[in-house]
Amino acid sequence: MNPAAREMMGTFLLGARTTFSRTITQSDITLYAGITGDFAPHHINAEFGRTTRFGTTIAHGLFTASLVDGAVAALLPHGCVSVRRTLTFTAPVRPGDTITAVAEVTQVDDAARTLTLATTCTNQRGEVVVTGTAAERLPLSIPSSP
Numbered sequence: 001m002n003p004a005a006r007e008m009m010g011t012f013l014l015g016a017r018t019t020f021s022r023t024i025t026q027s028d029i030t031l032y033a034g035i036t037g038d039f040a041p042h043h044i045n046a047e048f049g050r051t052t053r054f055g056t057t058i059a060h061g062l063f064t065a066s067l068v069d070g071a072v073a074a075l076l077p078h079g080c081v082s083v084r085r086t087l088t089f090t091a092p093v094r095p096g097d098t099i100t101a102v103a104e105v106t107q108v109d110d111a112a113r114t115l116t117l118a119t120t121c122t123n124q125r126g127e128v129v130v131t132g133t134a135a136e137r138l139p140l141s142i143p144s145s146p
Helices: 003-010 026-036 046-050 061-066 068-075
Strands: 017-023 081-089 098-109 114-122 128-137
Touching (some): 017 068, 026 061, 061 114, 068 098
Antiparallel strands (some): 017 098, 081 128, 114 128
């Protein structure tokens, strides 16, 4: 491992954490449906959504979980490669919900250049909507600043 990467690993303390927040819109949900091909009616059809137990359309679970990437990017500005994710979906996300994703360092593996993170997404009412873990591999080298 080069000295810059070693220095980078040394900067991560257990408990270091970052957040990323976004208010989810129906347009976000529809665009995600277009990207993934998941056009299930409970995601994109407002009339159908009103007939469900949710009372409206809901965001795709993986779309919500992907907000964790914003928190990870803030924590690891030189980049990383995701090597593992675990997810548990605990509540629906509706258009208009503001989701705050949190990534917190729970383990540092210097030999593997890997950080393990606890991840959580919470809505504006404080309800946890997604929980999980992430393992992120750090780069072999860090680009020099311009």
